[in-house]
Amino acid sequence: MIEVGALRALRSVAALGTLAKAADELGFTASAVSQQIKRLERQVGVPVLAPAGRGVVLTPAGQAVVDSAPEVFQALERCARAAQSVADGAPRGTLRVVAFSTGIRGLLAPALPALAASAPELRLDITEQDPDEALRSVDAGTADLALVHDADGLPAPLPPSMRRRAVHTDVGDVVLTGDHPLARLDRPLTGADLAGHAWVTSPPGTVCHQWFRRLFADAPEEPDVRHLVDDFATQLSLVAAGGVLALIPRLARPPLGEGLVTRPLRRQPKREVHAAWRRSADASPAIRAVLTALRPS
Template identity: 80%
Template structure:
């Protein structure tokens, strides 16, 4: 009989390429992962890994084992979740949730208090991860539920073992000092309105910077970017000085000071937010409870 923990270790090594990285992901030492792999080789009777430079690669036999692993994990998880769902159905235990930072701020954090009241025996363990890493964690079994968003309008590719549900549409607004002349327009702002005004923006490589570049695509001249700041609270501090304006997603926006105002754009930048989990965990009362709470929070206009 193949040991499930050893099978999980092999799959992690196959994905990450080294025993050390697999150990970090699984929470073991590299020596412990090595021992698990050796135990697996004794159980199947053939080598499953071969050295390759500073890393390792799968042997043909190892690849065959890894290719079959998803069916094993899905069957085991489906069995466990079916048992939980036909008991009293009460969500309990710890649910490992991974999410991008503004998803934590805008969706998970507001849901935690109500969830604790409705499901007192359920505990969330939340870790911050970008969408690609979050999906890997769910697929690998090191997380149970992920919040992800599309990348500049392009959906994240889902592994076959993972399903998703749309839970929120996040949009960006322009934040200005209340004394700024654009506030007097009292209507959604156009690119022409924004031309010539100095900005603080998120750094290149972020979704908000992509929004910003797309906003000015085709406009005459480059926008006047004075500062590149990743933290939205810091951006708002600079906006409060009256010297710059900012484009900030609603999920990532802290409560505005009295001297700041958020104005909508005529060409609204947006991203779609999804919850993702393994198909084999579809019957999980814990996942269903969190999805229901996220739906309520998103519907409240966060």
């Protein structure tokens, strides 16, 4: 009979391309993952991996095993959930949650006190991961629940084995000093209001930089970007020093220092935050408890 650990190891190797990367994801040594794959090959009777440059690829037999793996994992999880449902259905045990940094700070951390009061036997183990990695971790069974945000307005594609639920809509505001001329306006800011001002913004490739570029998509001139900084606390320090504005998502925004204010935008940049989990875990009392604590706001 195929061992579940060996099956999970092969699936991780298939997704990441090397034994070393799979070992890092699974928390094993590369030697241990290699031994699991060899046991799997003995159990199925044929090779499941073949060398490919510095990495490995699946053989046709290995691909067939990986294609069947989701059904195996879902069946095992249904068995576990069925056993749990025999009890009183109270959330208990450990739930492995993966989430992007500002989702942890802005959504998970504030929900923890109420969750501890309503589900005292439930423990959350939280790991920071980018959305793509988080979805892969849940799909592979190395995490139970993911918090992810969409990319440029498009939700990340989900494997058929998973489902999602919207838990939050994040928006961006302009941060500026209280004595800035724009701070005196008692209405949402427009693109025309923002023209001609200097900025600190997140580096290219980030969601926040995409938001920033969209603000000036119709502007006749390029915006005056003075600083590219990924850390939002550092952005605030540069705004406080005077001379620049910043566009910061509310989830990501640290407490404003003295002398700083925010102003909303007429065309607010938005991103949707979703919770994602395996369909086979629908009945999990632990996941239901966390989803309840993360009601859409």
